[in-house]
Amino acid sequence: MKIKPVLHIDCGSPVTPLNDLFGIFFEDLNHAADGGLYAELVQNRSFEFDPIDHPSYHALMAWEKVERGGQAELTVENEAPLNARNPHYAVLELKGPGSAGLMNTGFNSGISIRQGEKYRFSFYARREGGLEERVTVSLESAAGEVYAHARLTVGAVGWEKYETVLEAGETDFSGRLVILAEGQGRLYLDMVSLFPVNTYLGRENGLRADIAKLLADMKPRFMRFPGGCLVHDGSLNEEDRDSMYRWKNTLGDLAQRPARRNNWQYNQTLGLGYYEYFLFCEDIGAKPLPVLPAGYDPHHQAAVPLDELGPWIDDALDLIEFANGAADTKWGAVRASLGHPEPFGLEYLAIGNEEVGEAFFERYAYFHRAIRERYPEIQIINSSGPFAAGSEYDRGWKSARENGSDLVDEHYYQSPEWFLANMDRYDSFKADEPKIFLGEYATWGNTYYNALVEAAFMTRLERNAHAVGLACYAPMLCNVDYVNWKPDMIWFNNHQAFGTANYYVQKLFMNHQGDELLRVEAAGLGQPCKPEETPVTGGLALVADQSDVAFESISLTNDETGEVLDLGHSPVRLSNLPEAEAEGIAAALELGKTDWSAYTLRLKCRKLAGRRGFVIRFGITDADNFLYWEVGGWQNQDSIIGARVNGRGSCLTQNMFTLELAKDYELVLEVRGRRIRSFINGLPDHQTEDRLPNVEPLYFTASREQGTGDVIVKAVNVQEQPLSARVMLEGLGVTPTAVRIYELAGYALTDENSFAEPERIVPKERGFDIQANGFDYEFPGHSVTVFRIKP
Template structure:
C-alpha cells in the first residue's frame, strides 16, 4: 500500500515526456524474456550508507591529442608566434603551418628571426618580411596560415577577430592586407582587412571579419605591400563567439559538452606534461631554464607568455593558461584542482632534480599559485589576478603535487617539503600526493606505504586497464583502510572506445560510489581528442575543426555525473555464477627493445609428462612468428632475437589447450634497454600472460595479463636484468594459480581467480527529490530478469523514471553516428517488491520515489 495518487504518477510520467503512465516507453516491470538470467536485488531504504562527496565526479584536462591549441582553446592560427622548433619536434620548422604568399607578382623573403628586435624576452621569435617593392600598388608579399586539421573552420555570418603585433622601417608606413580564403583560394569575406603599419616599434593592430561563406579549409593570409622590412608576431584569428563569449576563450561546442557533464572539479593542466618540458635557449637561473610546466609562464598578456615543448610531442602556446583554467572551472561550476611539478619526472622517465635552490623556488612558486588563486587583490599575486579581470578569489581548496613518479622515495622526499610549506601558510588547502603510474606493483605499494605513514590527506591513483579488469575489480576499495588517506582516482579508463568498455567502466563506478567514504574524487581520462592528432585512446570527447561528439564513455560518465545522489543506500545483489576453468594456452618468447637469446625450452605436464622440448638443435620450425616483428634466428644452439629497436617480437609454440604445466627456459640478455618476456597461457596475439623481466627500461619486473590486446599488471617487483648473464626461468601453472621461479628461487606468484562479474549495481538517495537512484549495469549478452525488494517500511510510488544506455557492445560513437545515446521512459507496476528485466548490454538508472511508511 502506498500514498501516491494518480496525479503523482502522471506528474512523474510527464517529467519524461510520457503522455500516459499506463502506456510507458519502457519495458513493463512484469515483463521477463525467456532467455533472461535470474537475479535479485535487495534494497534497505531505511538505512544510510556513506555520504557521497559533492566533488565525487569531475574532469581531468591534459593537453594531449591537441586538446588545447587546435582544440578547446579557440585560437584558429597554428604557430601564431613562430616559436615552433625542431628541438621540440623533429618535423617542425619556425614556419610550420605557414607558407609564403605573393599577391600581384610581389616578391620578397620571409625569415623567422631571434634577435634584439624581438617582441619580448619570452616571445623571442618573430617573422621578418623583406619586401622587394615590386608588384605595383596592388602587390603584396607575406604568409598564409592553414590552422589545424584541414584548415580553419569558418561559419557564414559569424565574426572573427584578427590581431597582429607588427612594426615597419618605412617612415611613410606600410600597407598590410589580411584575407580569409578557402583551400581553393576563394574569398570567404566580402572584402579584406586593410591596415596601415606605422613606426618601427611593436604595436598591436586589430580588425574584424564577417564570414560570408562557411568552410572547413579556411586560410588566413597576411601580406605587406611596398618595399622595406616588416616584422610580424602573434598573428591571431579568434572567433568572436566563444564559450560565454570570453575573450581569449574556449571553443564553444567543446566547452558546452564539458559543462553538460556538470563536473564537480577540474584537474589541470595535465598529467605527464606537468613534470616535463624543454629549456629556454638563453642564459637564465636554473628555475627558469628547467622547463617543466610553470604556471607563471601562462598568465598575463598572451603576447608575453612563454611557449613550451609538450610531453606529447608538439609545441604548446600557453594561450590557455592558469588564469583561463581557473576561469573555466568557475564558469562550469567546478572546483579548480591544479597540479604542480615535484621535480621528479614520471610517465616512464626517471630523473630527479637535486638542486635544493631549484626545489626551494618551485615550492615558493606553489605558494604564489595559491595566492594567485585565493589572495586579496592587494596581495602580490592576487593583484596579478585582478589585473587580468578577476578581483575576487577563485576559492582554491585542493592542489596536487607531482604526477605518476616512478621513484617513490625521491618523490615523497620532495612532496614532503611542498606539503610542509603549504600547510604552514595555507592549512585549509588539501595537498594531494600520488601512487605512481599503476594500480598495483612495487611502486604503487611503496608509494602508499609512504603516504599512509605520513598521514597524507589524499592520494591520486592512475590506471588504464582492459574491460575484464574493471569488471573483476569492483571491490577494489572495499578493503582500503578507512583511517588512511582518501582516494582521488585522477585518471582511469578501459582501453578502447567501444560500448563494452563503457559498460565495464560503469560497473566499476558502482564500486566507487559504494566506497564513497574513501573515494572522494574520480575523473575519466583523457578528456579530449582531435581526430587528426590522436596520441592516446580511449578519449571522452572527440572533435575535428568543425564539430564534436561524445564517445560511449562520455554518455556513461554524463549519466553518472548528473545522477550522483547524496548518500549510498545499502543494497545487495546476487551474482553471476563463475565458470571454474584453469589457465589454458600455449607458450611464447618475446623481447622489447632488446636482443636476447633463449634456449632449452621445456613444457612438462603436472603428472610429469613432457609436452614440449626444444634445445634448438633442429632450428626453429616449431615456432610461429606471432607478431611478425623482430629478427629471429637460431645461432649456436640458441634462439636469438637480434633487433634492439623492435617491440613485442613474440614467437609462440605449443598447444592452446595446455593447462596445468611447468614452463622452463634459459635466457640471456645480449644488448638493449630491457630484459625478457616469457609468455604462457597464450590463446592468440591479444590474449596471454607474460613474465616481463627488466621492463620499463630495466627498472621493474612484473607479470602482465593481456586481454583483447590490453595488459594489466598482476604481480611485480624491482628485479633488473644483467647483460651477458644466463638466467634460469620456470613458471608453474596449476589451475588458476601461477608460481614463478628465478634461478631456482621463488620470485613471486598470483591466483587469477577474480570474476569479471557482468551484473553490478549501487543505490543512492537524492534528498532533493526523495528518490532512490537504482543504478544497474548488465554487461552480458543475456537480459537480467531481476526481483527488486525494497522492504516493507517505505511507501513506493507506482511509477519509476528510467534512463537507459543500451546497444551493441562493439558500438562506437563517431562523427557520422552516435548509436549509444540515453533513452528515457517510465516504468509502471513498481511496488515494494517487483520484477524488472534489465536489457543485455545496458546501463540503467531507475529513479524510484519513496516515503517513510
C-alpha cells in the same frame, strides 16, 4: 517456486557522503588544448615551433608564403623580438609592386570558418622601409576565394598590437588566414591570432564552445589538470624550452608566455594556462584539482637535490595563495590583476603523477609537510604509479599512510575482462585510511561494451564511497588528426565534436550522482556468471623488445610429475633492432605448447644491445590472447606480469627493474593454475593471479540528492538476457509521485559513436507516475539504467 528478484533500497539511513566522487581529467595530449579546447585557430602563432617539440617542426610550420602580383621573402628572425621569452618573429621582405604575404593553414584540414560567424583577429607588427602602411587580412578558401577581409594600418616602427573583427560570408572547414602587404620594405609579425568571437560563454582567449559545452553538460564535481605525464616530464630548469610544466609560466600576457615543448611531441603555447583552467572550472561548477611536479622526472630519472627543493615547494604554496589568497596577498593580487579578485576556493592539490621510484616519495614528504603546516584545510593527493598492483603501487600507499595523505592517485588502463574480474577491488579498503582518487582509468575502447563495463565498475566505486573519494575517466579529449593515445572520451576535428558511449556513461553518473549513498540489499538475483576456472595453458614464446638478447638453458618442468623438457640448451639470439633483419636474426622464438596445469619455465639470458629488454609469452591461445612477463620494459625500468585478452592488455603487477648490458640473468616463471610467480637471479619478482571475469546478474547502487530529495538508483545489466526485478523504496517517509528513467539499451556491443553518427549511442529519457513505494522493472540485457525518483 522461483523468487522474484528485489532491490531493497533503505532511504532512511544514508551510509556515507558521496562528496565530489565523479569528475573529469584534462591533459594536453592528442592536441587537446592547442587545436582543441583552446579556441585559437592559428597554428604556430608566434613562430616558435622548433625541432625540440618534434623532429619535423620548424619556425614556419603551418605558414606559407603568398605572392599575388608581387614578390617577397619570408624568413624568421630573433634579433629584435617582441619579448625575450618568445624571441622568434616572421619577416616579410617585399621587393616590388603588387602584394605578397603569408598564409596560415591552421589545424586539421585548415581553419574552420562558418557563415555569419565573427572572428577576432590580432597581431603584433612593425615595419621599415618603403612598405605601404595598409595590410590586408582575409579569411579565404584554399583556392583563394575571399570570405572576409579587413584593412589595417601598420604605421609603427616599433612593435604594436593591431586588432580587427572579421565576419565570414561562407562556411569552409578548410579555410586559410591570409595577410598581405604592398610596396617595398619589411613587415615584421608576431603573435598572429584568430579566435571565434563565439567562444564558450564569450570569453576572450576562450574555449571552443562545442567541446566546452560537452564538458559542462556532464556537470562534473571536479576537474583534474593539466596532466598527466605532461606534469613531470622535462628539464628541471623552468627557463628551458623543454622544461617541466611550471604553472607560473602560464599566467598573464599571452605574448609573454614562453612556448614549451609538450612531452607528447608537439608545441604547447600555454595560452590555456592556470588562470584559464580555474576560470573554466568555475564556469562549469567543477572544483579545481591541479597537479604539480615534485622536482623529479621519472622518464629521465632526473631529480632536484633535496637542498634545492625550496622553489618547487614555494610553487605549491604560491599556487594555493593564487587560488585562495585575499587580493592583498602577493599571489592573490596577481589573480586579482588578471580580473578575478574573489578566491577560486581550491580544496584539492595533487603532488606528482604516476610516480615510480624512491626519489619521488622522498621529495613528496617535504611538499606534504609544508602544505599541511601552512594550509591544513587543503586535501593533499599522493601518487601510486601507473599500475594497479606491484612494488611502486605499494610504495605509493606506504608513503600515503606514513605522511597522512588525504587521497592516493591510482591509474590503470585495463581490458574489460580485467574490470569484470576486479569489481570487488575496493570492497576491503578501510574508511579510516587515505581515500582512493582513481585519477585515470579506461577499458581500452570506445565501444558500447567498453562503456557498459565501465558503468558497472562505477556502481562499485559509488558503493565503496567510504574508501573511494574521487574518480575520473581518462583521457578526455582527442583531435582525430593528432592521436597520441586512445581510447578517449570525446573526439573532435576542427568543426565537429562528439561524445563516445563512454562519455554518455560518465555523463549519466555525474548528472545523477546524488549526495548520500544509500544501502541496497538484493534478493533473488541469482548467481554470477563465471567461466570455468581453467589453468593457464597454451603456447610459450620469447620476444625481443627493442633489444638484442641471447638466451640459453631453456627448460620447462611439470611440477606435478617432475617431467623436464629441454626447450633449447644452446644459445639463441633474438633481436628486433634495425640491423637484425639484415643479419637474418629472428625477433621471436616459439617454445611450443603445454597443457600442464602446474609448470615452471627456466632460462638464462644476456642483453647484448638495445633500449629495453624482452617478453616471455605464456598461455598463448592466439596472437590476441596470452599472458606475458615483460623484463626491462618502459625505458628499461620495469618488470611486468600482464595479460592480453582479445587484443587488449592489462598489467596485473609491476616492479621496478633494469636489465643491464652484458650481465647474466637466471629467470624462473612458475604457473600454478592461474597463479603466477616470477624470480630473477633467485630473488622474488612477482606474485599475482590472472583472475577470470565474474559477471553479476545486476550491478546497482543508490543515492539521495539533498537539494531535491530525489532518490537515484543506478543499475547495469552486463549480461545478455533481461532481468525482471522489483525496486522497493523503504524508509522514504513519503509516497513517491514520479520516476524519470534515463537508459542506454538496445545497442550491439560493438556499436560506437562517430563523426557520421555522433548520437548513435545516447541515453533515452522517459517517465511514469507511481503511487506506491515500489515498482516492477525489466532491465534490458546489456543496459545502463538510472531511475530518478521524486518524493
